[in-house]
Amino acid sequence: MSENKTTYLDQIDTPDDLRRLKPEELPLYSGEVREFIVRQLSSNPGHLGSSLGTVELTVALHYVFNTPHDKIVWDVGHQSYAHKILTGRRDQFATKRTLGGLSGFPVMAESIYDSFGAGHASTSISAALGMAAADDLTGEKRQVVAIIGDGSLSGGLAYEGLNNAGAMNTDLLVILNDNRMSIDKNVGAMQEYLLSITASRRYNRLKNWVWDHLGRFKWLRRQIQKTGNALKTGLLQQSNLFEALNFRYFGPVDGHNLKSLVRVLNDLKQIPGPKLLHIVTEKGHGYQPAVENPALWHAPGRFNPENGELEVDPCDTTPPMRYQDVFGYTLIELAQVNPRIVGVTPAMPSGCSLSLMMEVMPERTFDVGIAEGHAVTFSAGMAAGGLHPFCNIYSTFMQRAYDNVIHDVALQHLDVTFCLDRAGIVGEDGATHQGIFDIAAFRAIPHVTIAAPMNEVELRHLMYTSQLPGNGAFVIRYPRGRGVIRDWQQPMEAIPVGTGRLLREGTDIALLSLGPVGNFAAQAIEQAEADGISVEHIDLRFAKPLDEALLHRVGRKFRRVITVEDGVISGGVGSAVLEFMNAHGYPCEVTLLGVPDEFPEHGTPHQLHHRYGFDTEGILNAIRQLS
Secondary structure, three states, X not given: OOOOOOOOHHHOOOHHHHOOOOHHHHHHHHHHHHHHHHHHHHHOOOOHHHHHHOHHHHHHHHHHOOOOOOEEEEOOOOXXXXXXXXXXXXXXXXXXXXXXXXXXXXXXXXXXXXXXXXXXXXXXXXXXXXHHHXXXXXXXXXXXXXXXXXXXXXXXXHHHHHHHHHHHOOOEEEEEEEOOEOOOEOOOHHHHHHHHHHHOHHHHHHHHHHHHHOOOOHHHHHHHXXXXXXXXXXXXXXXXXXXXXXXXXXXXXXXXXXXXXHHHHHHHOOOOOEEEEEEEOOOOOOOHHHHHOOOHHHOOOOEOOOOOOEOOOHHHHOOOOEHHHHHHHHHHHHHHHOOOEEEEEOOOHHHHOOHHHHHHOHHHEEEOXXXXXXXXXXXXXXXXXXXXXXXXXXXXXXXXXXHXXXXXXXXXXXOEEEEEEOOEOOOOOOOOOOEOOHHHHHHOOOOEEEEOOOOHHHHHHHHHHHOOOOOOEEEEEOOOOEOOOOOOOOOOOOOOOOOOEEEEOOOOEEEEEOOOHHHHHHHHHHHHHHOOOOEEEEEOOEEEOOOHHHHHXXXXXXXXXXXXXXXXXXXXXXXXXXXXXXXXXXXXXXXXEEEOOOOOOOOOHHHHHHHOOOOHHHHHHHHHHHO
16 A cells, blocks of 8 residues: 555545545545545454445545435445545544444434434335435425445345335435445346346447437437436347336446546436436455455455455464354254255355355355345245255344244244344444344244354254254354354254253352353352352253243242343343243342343443443342342
């Protein structure tokens, strides 16, 4: 990279400052923004590749549109770093994704320029259409722009928004940022369709000629645009899905050509109704290591900005292994024995390590794109056809498929294993990504088993148990990060559903934990023993069904009980224990440790576990307070 010298970056704090630049200065400013992002993320990691790919688009949008009066709605938010830098947050950017600092995603409470919060995919079109409809009803005159990536177009919500917008004929500009990637390489028919549009030389040559040569005759250009499908289909033999949905389609346009982007956006401001601008960008643009390996550089961690060498944490090269990799290798073992097993994920094969099975059994693994609801119902269909799907979805994204789990799996008693990666506090990605609601959500559904392993060996046992016939919908939740056992690849065995483990006997207090937080509890109990406090430790293992034999034991023996879970307290496993004690008349004082009734912000898991009092120190304090 070049020396860290800037001419424009420090002068521009708001879009008003940007609009004072001459058009020929915009590429220079964009280059400084790109270098700033690279240097900042080299020491404070975040989503690099996507944000580098949208620098020119961001600059063009804020240069052309009167933000914050005009509204820009980002999809997901991975690509919004240049937007944050340009809208008054450059000096705070170093605090990004740290406790008390900037979020890594758009947040309405953070800035008036963040017109809508985003952390999950495919929401921008629906949200922007809602804003445009509100403007129509209130008489507000402004532009509303939605930016959506080609990866997010695999989500059904995007098509619901497109379909509704075309029918309403409301003024709305949708920008399709087409870079052929989400986190992993995009899959599905839409990806092939977009490629066919960008590859059609005949189609694009004629359309670009019209655009460039009739610029002086705007009335004629508008007349040609109004002919829409008839002209393009008749002359070019090229149908267009977006125009079939009543959108006026423009593009594809080079998303890194600022001069062209500014001109096109200025023209589109004058055209009423729903419009879609298709731009083609390069993920990681301007930083060669990110261009060469976009999947790795989506969120690469710390690196040397000069040569692109990734910093390796010593913990990353030694055991224990990550939970997601234990899942991946264990699934291969199970699938080698059980030919009915298949793997399914919505666009996260490397993120959940289903990619390991893809390498050896590609015909039995399915990446369905960013489409969680479809992933669940697709799995249900395969289960109805005699297979046993392992459907791996991050806990936070599983929220989007709640109805599918109820209607298509649980109600029909189908055997599907749901492996919820990133369950519990996940850290720096913040409120939109914390996997804290799954226990409470799934506890309410009949015919659903909910389990959480305390360690990697227990994860293997639960995976083995879940694929045995007749278990129905079987949820296994496990956290982001590494386990606690080096020798994890031990023989698998079936666990009777709904049975916990008595790990340690005690006389003063009973502590019931669920999942890996049981390791914090075990450490706290050791320290409490040194204080003369005797604590009985039970690993519940199942949030549903509960081990009633163990709970009766606790109810008869103890009057002071602590429950610990990495999830929301409201409706969680602690609530289930409290309900049990009340239903059976046990006069226990039950202290519930977990996430309170709020959305946890971004910070490290250690910081957030400490904040909510279920790290080792917090559990020890709860024990001491009850003793």
